[in-house]
Amino acid sequence: MFRQSTICAISTAAGAGGIAVIRVCGEEAFTVVDKIFRSKRKNDSLKNQKPYMVGYGTINDVKTNETIDEVLVTVFHAPHSFTGDNTVEIACHGSIYVQQEILRLLVDNGCHLAQPGEFTMRAFVNGKMDLSQAEAVADLIASTTRASHRMAIKQMRGGFSAELQKLRTQLLDFVSLIELELDFSEEDVEFADRKKLKNLAENIEQHISQLADSFKAGNVLKNGIPIALVGETNVGKSTLLNMFLNEDKAIVSEIHGTTRDTIEDLATIEGLTFRFIDTAGIRNTTDQIEILGIERTYQKIEQAEIVLWLVDSTAINDDVENFVGQISECTAGKKVILVFNKIDKLSDEKLEYIKAIFDSTDMDKIYISAKSRTNTDALQKMLVKTAHYKYPDNNGVVVNNIRHYDALLKAKEAIIRVISGLDNNISGDLLSQDIRECMYHLGEITGQISTDEVLGNIFSKFCIGK
Amino acid sequence: MFRQSTICAISTAAGAGGIAVIRVCGEEAFTVVDKIFRSKRKNDSLKNQKPYMVGYGTINDVKTNETIDEVLVTVFHAPHSFTGDNTVEIACHGSIYVQQEILRLLVDNGCHLAQPGEFTMRAFVNGKMDLSQAEAVADLIASTTRASHRMAIKQMRGGFSAELQKLRTQLLDFVSLIELELDFSEEDVEFADRKKLKNLAENIEQHISQLADSFKAGNVLKNGIPIALVGETNVGKSTLLNMFLNEDKAIVSEIHGTTRDTIEDLATIEGLTFRFIDTAGIRNTTDQIEILGIERTYQKIEQAEIVLWLVDSTAINDDVENFVGQISECTAGKKVILVFNKIDKLSDEKLEYIKAIFDSTDMDKIYISAKSRTNTDALQKMLVKTAHYKYPDNNGVVVNNIRHYDALLKAKEAIIRVISGLDNNISGDLLSQDIRECMYHLGEITGQISTDEVLGNIFSKFCIGK
Numbered sequence: 001m002f003r004q005s006t007i008c009a010i011s012t013a014a015g016a017g018g019i020a021v022i023r024v025c026g027e028e029a030f031t032v033v034d035k036i037f038r039s040k041r042k043n044d045s046l047k048n049q050k051p052y053m054v055g056y057g058t059i060n061d062v063k064t065n066e067t068i069d070e071v072l073v074t075v076f077h078a079p080h081s082f083t084g085d086n087t088v089e090i091a092c093h094g095s096i097y098v099q100q101e102i103l104r105l106l107v108d109n110g111c112h113l114a115q116p117g118e119f120t121m122r123a124f125v126n127g128k129m130d131l132s133q134a135e136a137v138a139d140l141i142a143s144t145t146r147a148s149h150r151m152a153i154k155q156m157r158g159g160f161s162a163e164l165q166k167l168r169t170q171l172l173d174f175v176s177l178i179e180l181e182l183d184f185s186e187e188d189v190e191f192a193d194r195k196k197l198k199n200l201a202e203n204i205e206q207h208i209s210q211l212a213d214s215f216k217a218g219n220v221l222k223n224g225i226p227i228a229l230v231g232e233t234n235v236g237k238s239t240l241l242n243m244f245l246n247e248d249k250a251i252v253s254e255i256h257g258t259t260r261d262t263i264e265d266l267a268t269i270e271g272l273t274f275r276f277i278d279t280a281g282i283r284n285t286t287d288q289i290e291i292l293g294i295e296r297t298y299q300k301i302e303q304a305e306i307v308l309w310l311v312d313s314t315a316i317n318d319d320v321e322n323f324v325g326q327i328s329e330c331t332a333g334k335k336v337i338l339v340f341n342k343i344d345k346l347s348d349e350k351l352e353y354i355k356a357i358f359d360s361t362d363m364d365k366i367y368i369s370a371k372s373r374t375n376t377d378a379l380q381k382m383l384v385k386t387a388h389y390k391y392p393d394n395n396g397v398v399v400n401n402i403r404h405y406d407a408l409l410k411a412k413e414a415i416i417r418v419i420s421g422l423d424n425n426i427s428g429d430l431l432s433q434d435i436r437e438c439m440y441h442l443g444e445i446t447g448q449i450s451t452d453e454v455l456g457n458i459f460s461k462f463c464i465g466k
Numbered sequence: 467m468f469r470q471s472t473i474c475a476i477s478t479a480a481g482a483g484g485i486a487v488i489r490v491c492g493e494e495a496f497t498v499v500d501k502i503f504r505s506k507r508k509n510d511s512l513k514n515q516k517p518y519m520v521g522y523g524t525i526n527d528v529k530t531n532e533t534i535d536e537v538l539v540t541v542f543h544a545p546h547s548f549t550g551d552n553t554v555e556i557a558c559h560g561s562i563y564v565q566q567e568i569l570r571l572l573v574d575n576g577c578h579l580a581q582p583g584e585f586t587m588r589a590f591v592n593g594k595m596d597l598s599q600a601e602a603v604a605d606l607i608a609s610t611t612r613a614s615h616r617m618a619i620k621q622m623r624g625g626f627s628a629e630l631q632k633l634r635t636q637l638l639d640f641v642s643l644i645e646l647e648l649d650f651s652e653e654d655v656e657f658a659d660r661k662k663l664k665n666l667a668e669n670i671e672q673h674i675s676q677l678a679d680s681f682k683a684g685n686v687l688k689n690g691i692p693i694a695l696v697g698e699t700n701v702g703k704s705t706l707l708n709m710f711l712n713e714d715k716a717i718v719s720e721i722h723g724t725t726r727d728t729i730e731d732l733a734t735i736e737g738l739t740f741r742f743i744d745t746a747g748i749r750n751t752t753d754q755i756e757i758l759g760i761e762r763t764y765q766k767i768e769q770a771e772i773v774l775w776l777v778d779s780t781a782i783n784d785d786v787e788n789f790v791g792q793i794s795e796c797t798a799g800k801k802v803i804l805v806f807n808k809i810d811k812l813s814d815e816k817l818e819y820i821k822a823i824f825d826s827t828d829m830d831k832i833y834i835s836a837k838s839r840t841n842t843d844a845l846q847k848m849l850v851k852t853a854h855y856k857y858p859d860n861n862g863v864v865v866n867n868i869r870h871y872d873a874l875l876k877a878k879e880a881i882i883r884v885i886s887g888l889d890n891n892i893s894g895d896l897l898s899q900d901i902r903e904c905m906y907h908l909g910e911i912t913g914q915i916s917t918d919e920v921l922g923n924i925f926s927k928f929c930i931g932k
Contacts, residue, residue: 012478095610466484
């Protein structure tokens with residue numbers, strides 16, 4: 001029943017625009033659109049329009065004999081469409097009234113209004129993509145930064161699915177052998193090499209762990225790597241921040257326009273998104289940091305992955321040991337980069353003198369002028385290098401979906417039981433059960449195993465029209 | 467220079483959606499998109515992709531070797547496109563990030579961002595449509611009601627242009643003859659039959675007047691025919707209003723959602739849009755209307771074309787003459803329909819009694835129950851009939867553009883000068899001058915005569931991407 005109904009929805013963003021696209025999809029897509037579309041070329045059914053071909057004509061309300069719009073229709077024949085069903089895409093003028101009228105005519109002629117995500121759900125049901133790919137479609141549409149976009153498109157194009165499929169296939173081979181043993185249980189044979197199985201299970205456990213661990217990294221990359229900007233007032237924090245934000249002006253200003261309040265200090269540098277957290281907790285001189293607002297600064301630093309500790313080079317404190325000790329105290333466990341700003345105001349001798357003092361410390365440090373942009377490129381490279389070190393981009397798959405993470409953890413538990421079972425020489429039927437459970441959870445991610453509830457949950461988060 | 471540059475813009479509504487369409491247009495459209503598009507089929511230029519054909523592939527950032535999105539591209543070869551230029555339409559996933567990235571890549575590879583209306587302006591410059599049709603594209607996109615939509619689509623499809631063209635051609639024939647006379651001025655010949663010319667001029671004057679007069683009607687139809695709902699409290703005004711508004715629920719609720727404050731009481735009945743103006747100025751009994759808030763009610767009634775005067779049938783005043791007199795006084799010049807409500811609460815005898823009393827008055831009247839929806843269909847038909855009488859839908863052209871109205875008035879002045887000139891036997895060169903002026907103003911509407919300033923003015927009001 002589900003696959004037989006023909007559905008329609010406006011697939012472009014809501015509101016008025018130059019053009020809008022209405023998608024009609026299902027067995028009767030051609031028949032329904034034929035009833036309201038009059039081609040400029042000939043009075044022929046869309047069924048006979050060449051696949052992937054755009055036709056020009058009008059949408060008409062037959063009852064009132066009114067022309068609703070001049071449109072372009074594109075025809076996709078099953079299974080060669082996004083959903084795998086017959087599909088007609090109607091590109092009309094983007095008037096709200098026209099969009100509504102065409103939808104109304106489609107419904108009057110037998111279409112159902114599509115539920116959120118119903119097109120993608122059909123693509124999944126028709127085997128055009130697996131579940132993790134379908135979820136990536138929603139992620140892709142929601143993506144607003146390069147990092148989140150990269151993860152989504154990689155997942156949509158099947159990177160993740162391929163990896164999971166490989167793991168499942170390996171497990172399936174083994175579990176088949178083990179279950180074959182069970183058929184011959186009275187003869188006490190061992191088709192499945194236990195040593196090989198243990199190797200495999202350990203490999204798979206490692207692999208699943210890696211994927212699960214990537215979840216935290218995935219979230220960080222999705223939301224931007226948090227960088228705390230720490231420093232007294234007047235050391236040049238906002239000048240530095242502006243320098244970062246200007247790096248990719250178009251994208252930043254775009255983000256500003258949309259969700260200014262929440263992510264206003266995002267900047268993309270060499271493809272990585274950084275989220276700059278301003279700390280305003282430090283006033284007066286470095287000697288007094290332990291007194292002044294340490295509590296607040298601690299909290300901000302706690303959220304960061306990297307701390308940029310800004311110092312005014314023209315007001316350097318000579319007590320290096322104490323200074324560095326204080327910084328370490330505030331930033332325990334965090335990656336700190338000491339940034340000496342305002343070097344444009346120093347004589348070369350003074351700069352050399354400062355460098356000599358601080359060279360002995362084992363902190364990362366850099367000497368810049370945010371205002372005259374001296375050495376700021378090097379600082380950015382340093383940030384990117386540090387970020388890459390923390391989140392190596394081995395072109396591997398990054399998990400950024402809590403449902404996948406959850407399933408991976410369960411799969412991991414099961415495979416760990418397999419390993420300890422092998423150590424304890426447990427029986428084949430128990431082993432088989434644990435392997436099957438691991439496969440089950442991996443299959444949940446790609447949707448080979450799925451329930452209506454899970455599907456409903458996933459697709460209800462889509463926008464209508466996709 | 468203008469026509470050589472290749473432009474691009476997001477043509478669908480702003481924001482995230484299932485899909486978005488980016489339009490690239492200009493001589494280099496294929497070359498530019500070739501640089502970022504990799505087809506799934508073969509490594510061939512879009513130049514060689516069949517016209518009107520949709521191709522599947524990916525958009526790539528060659529510099530970073532990243533895949534930005536999987537897209538469908540449709541190719542239109544000049545002059546067979548909306549603008550008349552080479553055009554590529556890229557249908558991508560509707561992520562804001564993806565849309566921006568593709569635009570960025572297009573600009574990096576030589577496109578200019580399109581100005582508002584630039585696509586339609588090119589269509590005009592390339593002779594794909596005249597100026598009034600181009601303006602209708604903007605009207606169509608902005609249309610939110612059936613009436614405004616109908617006017618726009620009629621104009622877009624060239625109804626208006628054809629009429630004006632006919633008038634201009636007739637004038638041109640005559641002016642040519644007159645100007646021929648001037649060449650032979652020494653011989654005192656008369657090629658152009660003055661009597662025929664006067665007939666023609668009078669016809670044209672009449673025609674132009676009709677068009678100019680339709681401006682008021684056009685505006686009313688565009689904004690909804692204003693109906694004042696007058697009546698004491700508790701006579702059932704809001705029940706009646708709800709009945710009207712429910713008639714076309716989908717469309718009304720759509721309008722509600724978008725611009726609730728300004729047009730919340732619009733309802734579409736049999737294709738006509740009515741704008742209901744609530745009047746709250748009358749309290750107490752009809753006897754006291756002259757005392758109570760007449761001033762305010764007058765103002766509201768003044769804005770209306772039709773007045774629905776609601777009366778509670780269960781509380782009828784027997785002094786019919788006085789009652790009707792008061793109504794006439796309030797509604798001078800307006801079309802009034804007397805609506806007797808709550809007839810479900812009357813016995814048949816009482817109803818007959820009331821009818822007998824009021825039958826003698828020459829006002830339009832109807833007996834209904836808004837609550838039980840008795841006879842409300844008849845009331846709606848009455849409204850529609852009255853509206854059609856005031857604004858006959860003779861399938862003629864309705865002017866709803868102030869620029870056109872202005873040009874028509876000027877053309878009318880010129881043709882009137884032609885008529886009086888003929889009466890006074892003025893010379894051929896003066897006649898010719900007036901006829902040319904009339905033609906000039908008619909040509910302004912279709913854009914045969916246009917200045918950069920006028921064009922800039924018109925197209926700057928478009929949305930970007932159209």
